[in-house]
Amino acid sequence: MFQSLGKYILLLQLSFKKPEKFSVYWREVMLEMVSVGIGSLGIISIISVFIGAATTIQVAFQLSSPLVPRSIAGSIARDSNILEFSPTISSLVLAGRVGSSFASQIGTMRVTEQIDALEIMGVNAPGYLISPKIIAGVTMVPMLVIISIMLGITGGYIACIVTGDITPADYIMGVNDGFDGLTVRVALVKAFVFGFIIASICSYQGFYTSGGALEVGQSATAGVVYSCVWILFADLMITSIML
Amino acid sequence: MIEVKDIYKTFGDNEVLKGISATFQTGKNNLIIGGSGSGKTTLLKCIVGLHEPTKGQVFFEDENFTEMDFTERVPIRTQIGMLFQNSALFDSMTVEENIMFPLNLFTRQSKQEKLERANFCLERVNLKGKNKLYPAELSGGMKKRVGIARAISMQPKYLFVDEPNSGLDPKTSILIDELINELTTEYEMTTVVVTHDMNSVMGIGDHIIFLHQGQKWWEGPHKEIAHTDNKELNDFVFASKFMQAAKSKL
Numbered sequence: 160m161f162q163s164l165g166k167y168i169l170l171l172q173l174s175f176k177k178p179e180k181f182s183v184y185w186r187e188v189m190l191e192m193v194s195v196g197i198g199s200l201g202i203i204s205i206i207s208v209f210i211g212a213a214t215t216i217q218v219a220f221q222l223s224s225p226l227v228p229r230s231i232a233g234s235i236a237r238d239s240n241i242l243e244f245s246p247t248i249s250s251l252v253l254a255g256r257v258g259s260s261f262a263s264q265i266g267t268m269r270v271t272e273q274i275d276a277l278e279i280m281g282v283n284a285p286g287y288l289i290s291p292k293i294i295a296g297v298t299m300v301p302m303l304v305i306i307s308i309m310l311g312i313t314g315g316y317i318a319c320i321v322t323g324d325i326t327p328a329d330y331i332m333g334v335n336d337g338f339d340g341l342t343v344r345v346a347l348v349k350a351f352v353f354g355f356i357i358a359s360i361c362s363y364q365g366f367y368t369s370g371g372a373l374e375v376g377q378s379a380t381a382g383v384v385y386s387c388v389w390i391l392f393a394d395l396m397i398t399s400i401m402l
Numbered sequence: 403m404i405e406v407k408d409i410y411k412t413f414g415d416n417e418v419l420k421g422i423s424a425t426f427q428t429g430k431n432n433l434i435i436g437g438s439g440s441g442k443t444t445l446l447k448c449i450v451g452l453h454e455p456t457k458g459q460v461f462f463e464d465e466n467f468t469e470m471d472f473t474e475r476v477p478i479r480t481q482i483g484m485l486f487q488n489s490a491l492f493d494s495m496t497v498e499e500n501i502m503f504p505l506n507l508f509t510r511q512s513k514q515e516k517l518e519r520a521n522f523c524l525e526r527v528n529l530k531g532k533n534k535l536y537p538a539e540l541s542g543g544m545k546k547r548v549g550i551a552r553a554i555s556m557q558p559k560y561l562f563v564d565e566p567n568s569g570l571d572p573k574t575s576i577l578i579d580e581l582i583n584e585l586t587t588e589y590e591m592t593t594v595v596v597t598h599d600m601n602s603v604m605g606i607g608d609h610i611i612f613l614h615q616g617q618k619w620w621e622g623p624h625k626e627i628a629h630t631d632n633k634e635l636n637d638f639v640f641a642s643k644f645m646q647a648a649k650s651k652l
Contacts, residue, residue, distance in 0.1 A: 179507045272490035275452050279562075280504045281479030283472070 167363050173285040174293065174362075184291060191295035195257050199303055202256060203249055207307040210244050211236065211314025212321075219324035229325045233315070233333020240311035241342045242402075247394050249307045250353035253300060254386040258361035261292050262382035265365030266375040274366070289362040293355060300354030301347050308346065345401045352397060353390050360386045403428050404449065404560065404592055409458035411444050418444045419455070420616040429590045431583060431606045433624075435598055436613035437638055442596045443487075443564055445613065449594065450482060450562055451475060462560065480508050483553030483591075487565040489545040491537040491552070497524070498533035501552045508556065523551035527581060543574035547581070554585060561591045567599040575599060579606050598638075600645055603627065612638065 178184040215236040222232055265288055268274050277284040312334060319330040361382035368378040404426040411419040418441045426432040434442045447453040449460050451467060460467045462478050470478075491500050501520040505511055511519070524530055527547040537545060546566060553561060563582060567575035583606045586593040595602065603610060607624035612635050620635045627639055640646050 183506050268492075271488060271493075272486045273492055276484065276486060276490040276492075278452060279450055279479060279482055279484045280507070281476040282507060 166367065167359070170285055170289070170363055170366060171359060173283060174289040176283050176286050178286055178290075179282060184287065187287065187291035188294050191291045192299055194260075195253075195292075195295045196299035196302060199253055199256055199299075200306070202252060203303050203307050204310055206248065206252055207240075207245060207310035208314035208317070210248060211240055211311030212318035214239050214244065214311070215315035215318045215330065216322055216324060219322075228329075228333075230329040230333035230336060232325050233330040234336050235333075236315045236330075237312055237334045237338070238342055240315075241308050241346050242398070243394075245307040245311050246304050246346045246349040246353060247390065249304055250300060250350065250357065250390050251387055253303070253353075254357050254361070254383050254390060257296070258357045258386045259379040259383050261358060261361040262365035262368075262379040263375055265289070265362055266368035266378040269366065269368045270371055270375060285366065289359070289366065292362050293358040296354035296358030297351050298354070300357070301350040304346055304350035308343075341401070345397065348401065349394060349397050352393050356389045356393060357386045360389060403463060404594065405461040406445070406449060407459045407461070409445065409448055409460070410456045411441070411448055411453060412456045418616050419448065421458070422613070422616075422618050423458075424611050424618060424621065426592050426594050427609055428592045429586065430593070430608035431586055432592070432594045433603060433607045433610045434594065434596045434613060435603055435607075435610060435638070436619075437598065440613040441616040442598075442613055446562060446564055446594065446596050450484060451479075480504070480556055481559040482562065483556065483558035483560070484562040485546065485549040485553050485564065485566060487568055489537070489549040491540075491545060491548055493537045495536075496533065497529070497535050497537070497540070497548050497551075500537070500548060501555050503552070504556050519555060520551075523555050524548075526554070526585075527551045542569050543571075543578070546570065546574075546578050550578075550581060550585070554589070557589065559591060561586065561593040563593065563595040563597075565596055565598075567597060567602060572601065575601060576605070582606060600639060600642075603639065614638075 215232060218232040218235045219229070222229065268288070274284045274288070277287060316327060316330055319325045319327045364378040364382035364385070368374050405424075407423050409419050409422045410417065422445060434445060436442050444453060448455045455468060458468070465478065467475065467478060492503065495503065498517070498520050501523050502516045505516045505519060509516070520533070521530070524532060527550050529544060529547050529551065532544070537548070540548065561582070566578050566582060570578065579602050582593060582595065585591065595606070597603065604624055607627075610622060610624055610627065611618055612620040614634045620630060620632045622630070627635070630636065
């Protein structure tokens with residue numbers, strides 16, 4: 160385990176060495192940002208709307224006491240979305256979608272000698288392959304999480320209209336009531352850290368692939384599994400530190 | 403000129419290279435031959451720095467490559483072109499982008515100049531007009547030729563070729579061999595080819611090193627190969643009935 164940690168840290172060091180040519184790296188960063196950001200927008204939108212809607216319905220179901228105002232469901236759904244569902248669930252889904260893609264892309268390059276070809280040319284392969292992915296991860300995941308939060312709250316609003324468990328007016332009142340900016344800051348810190356975890360761990364798994372197609376698949380699986388575990392651990396740590 | 407001195411390479415308990423010393427001459431096709439598992443590719447990878455030798459040194463001209471770190475090696479690496487066994491083309495890039503890739507990173511040429519260089523290299527390997535194809539759209543022989551075009555795009559002093567004929571039909575193999583031979587002469591490169599193809603050995607082998615069980619077993623030009631009494635070399639080169647029949651005419 161310590162050997163793997165050491166290799167991971169050394170790989171990260173190499174990844175952030177000075178690039179051979181900034182313009183070439185910049186192009187790669189842009190491509191990765193499009194791939195991570197635009198490419199994941201569809202799945203993030205779908206899960207956010209549905210989770211937001213389901214959360215609102217469940218909270219409304221549990222608020223059966225006439226002493227509790229119905230609008231509180233909006234507040235609880237909002238904070239649940241901002242603090243937990245949007246950053247964590249989105250990141251777990253992104254680990255599957257983006258992380259497996261990173262690991263298998265780099266792993267395939269390793270087993271087909273494309274990484275060797277980069278090194279022979281004098282290119283810092285970790286820098287060229289991994290740093291654009293990490294930059295894309297730490298910038299795009301927070302953006303996706305912000306979109307996810309907005310869509311999650313919108314999903315709750317739609318659920319109110321469709322089911323009638325809470326009136327839309329009560330829901331909006333609850334969403335606006337007692338909003339604390341700290342929750343958004345916590346969500347963004349989580350998203351930044353989760354983006355880094357997904358990109359770096361999956362790239363690491365891909366970079367040290369050896370063998371053939373079977374091992375590429377195993378690297379992708381390992382990347383996703385380790386990313387998910389570390390996302391959940393980091394979620395707990397950030398939550399306990401910041402709240 | 404490239405010189406390797408007393409190279410050892412061990413993977414775990416397996417000693418693959420056992421004290422190999424050799425000189426690879428400028429302007430010549432230097433062939434490393436040997437059976438499967440004899441250490442040919444490992445030696446090649448030790449020379450280019452993809453593997454670090456357990457012991458021993460590699461010199462490019464008089465510069466000790468083994469003792470350099472990654473950054474110090476970059477100036478030498480920009481003078482190295484390499485064709486990999488499976489071509490190792492970047493599959494997310496077109497043919498043209500593959501060839502222009504090292505130019506983009508290591509030169510200050512304008513886009514037009516890089517494009518002209520890419521076109522020249524493609525024309526040199528008889529693939530004019532294939533600029534926009536992706537590696538997945540190319541045949542095995544075309545991939546090898548694009549690999550060669552990418553390898554020569556920076557006008558290298560050293561060309562390394564790993565199994566250039568693997569997976570190719572005999573006619574395409576000969577074309578690739580001829581291309582390597584022509585480029586070596588034309589650019590006065592130090593070319594090192596790892597192969598076990600006997601056509602290559604007889605066709606372009608200016609200087610041959612035969613490896614057996616991780617050791618250098620024989621060294622010489624291809625003209626001498628038929629007249630040696632080295633048993634292991636004879637067993638390897640004249641393994642087929644065709645080569646045995648051809649031996650009397652060599």
